[in-house]
Amino acid sequence: MTFTELIDEIEIWEPWQGEYNRFVPQFVAEASTGKNWEDWDTELFYEFFMRSADQCVSSLRQGYFTHAEKDLIKRSWPELSALLQKIALSQEQPLFETYHQIKELIRMYTGNNKKAATNRLIAGLQPQLLCTIVNQDKLGQLVYLLNTHVEDFKMELTYDWFEDSYHLLQMFKEKLNKDGFEIVTLPWQVYDYFQEQNNPSSKEQNDMSENKLEQQIQILEYKKQIILQGPPGTGKTRQAKELAVQLLGLNNTKELKNHPQFKLIQFHPSYSYEDFVRGIVAKPDEEGNGIVYEAENKVLGDFIKRACEHSQLINEFPHAEWLDEMFEHFKTSIEEELIANDHKIQLTNKLFLTHIGENSFHISSEGWKGDRLKFSEIKKLYKYNITTKGETIGFDDLAKTVYHRTSYYFPMVDKFRNFLEGKSAPVDNKPQSHSENYVLVVDEINRANLSSVLGELIYALEYRGKAVESVYEVDGKRDLILPHNLYIIGTMNTADRSVGHIDYAIRRRFAFVDVLPESLEDDDSIHFNTEGFKKVSELFKNGNVSGEFEAKDVQLGHSYFIAKNEDIRAGQTKEEIFRMKMNYEVVPILLEYVKDGVLIGTFEDKNDNNKEYNIKDYINTLKINN
Helix, strand or coil, rough: CCCCHHHHHCCCCCHHHHHHHHHHHHEEEEEHHCCHHHHHHHHHHHHHHCCCCCCCCCCCCCCCHHHHHHHHHHHCCCHHHHHHHHHHHCCCCCCHHHHHHHHHHHHCCCCCCCHHHHHHHHHHCCCCCCCCCCHHHHHHHHHHHHHHHHCCCCCCCCCCCHHHHHHHHHHHHHHHHCCCCCCCHHHHHHHHHHHCCCCCCCHHHHHHCCHHHHHHHHHHHHHHHHEEEEECCCHHHHHHHHHHHHHCCCCCHHHHCCCCHHHHHECCCCCHHHHEEEEEEEEEECCCCCEEEEEEEHHHHHHHHHEEEEEHHCCCCHHHHHHHCCCCCHHHHHHHHHCCCCEEEEECCCEEEEEECCCCEEEEEEEEEEEEEEEHHHHHHHCCCCCCCCCCHHHHHCCCHHCCHHHHHHHHHHHHHHCCCCCCCCCCCCCCCCCEEEEEEEEEEHHHHHHHHHHHHHHHHCCCEEEEEHHHEECCCCEEECCCCCEEEEEEEEEEEECCCCCCCHHHHEEEEECCCCCCCCCCCCEEEEHHHHHHCCCCCCCCCCCCCCCCHHHHCCHHHCCCHHHCCCCCHHHHHHHHHHHHHHHHHHHHHCCCCCCCEEEEHHHHHHEEEEEHHHHHCCCCCC
């Protein structure tokens, strides 16, 4: 099929084209003035920015900006409008650098990367330059379909939506010799044609909502913790990492390595609360008096502490980084004062500061061994501006021991406040963005006894931001809080019968999302063993799965049938990768299924005149010879 023959099969979707041609020129005219959003025509601004579904450029029923995100973006409109004005005034030349500046600015005010929503905002001002397929995945699929099925079409993807969108629209305009306004619906309708969904009577057809990943993000934002469940080889861990990339606003999974807001751990049957949340450890005494036994935060305890420090509550203090820097200078000034005063600084009539430890100031008085004043608590007291013992502001966030020893802390807080006099925090006129997201991925989450591992945090999962009391006290406080900016993603292999049962109390606190096998034959970034995938999939149909199991829980996933380019060594072919995976991974698992009673009965091979096999014998025929 040629490109012209393909287009002849399609009838322009006139209602969509009419709405686009009505609104987009007005979008361009309004944005060209650089005015604030409040000065736009009300109907135009609603259509341009506020509307999600059934909008004239493309419909985004899912994955559009939330109400809170819209408010934050509108507050930054003076900065955004200058960039929108710049592209609105450039109708013949793409401004890729400016597109990315807009993307980065909007990303500051969204909980995760709303790519399609941002792309639509920009495409609505570039009718001759950018096409209306604002979903990056769908655009890539269209290019693949055109390259595969249209003999006179060839386009290389850059995987930058702005560049790919530009090149695609220019090819459509050139091949059809038409203006952008005349062919606005065609890229999507071509995609629709190939997907065998050509139904122009429904405006839902131009929905550009992000894929299932975006839907899972929405579930996460609502529930805060999900479990990706499915049989082996469906890419659950990879999908968890991709969700983390979206939540953290990164570009790819490689950026997750050593990222302070991301952690991946794997559960095992001996994993305990003391491994995961808090436990007792032996450590040398800071005073040099042998060994002391102290409770300390473990994987989750430490992670939620960091997440809490970057939650919206703490970020209400607008200059946290500046304060940390000033506190380091303050510590240096104290060191100098200690040296000048024979290591003794008088704080009150009886109280003296004697030296600086790793994370605290050490105080003492005559006849008293002394105590430690933690740096972190001094800064918190300063942030909350507490000046009188007994004041309640912020005490829920302070160590309980600090509350009872404020007479020791206040002289140090006052000293820090005096140090800051005359030192101005940097001016920041931007609206404060919301909390930084933190993502914890727990691989094989059901391999441990979850009730035992989570302990009192089972309650905290349901009541985010509410304190629960731990059995261990750390830094003078037993409280543990799961903040709203911490997301937990578990993965669960549904075919693994050796793992522990997840009880109903825990199940109702997680959202469970199926990650099932799917054919990837249309994915041009990999090599896919379509024939092998189909043959193995047939085993899980036609009554060959024991009634004790569901096929979706045990069917082997697509990753067993993939050969990535980076996996193919010099002198090797993709067929060799397929053979090794089938013979040494797939067939052994299937034979184990037979032994365990998962696969039963006989199998009729429809591709061999319905020849009947014992199930084990048929599995052995799947082996690929050299």
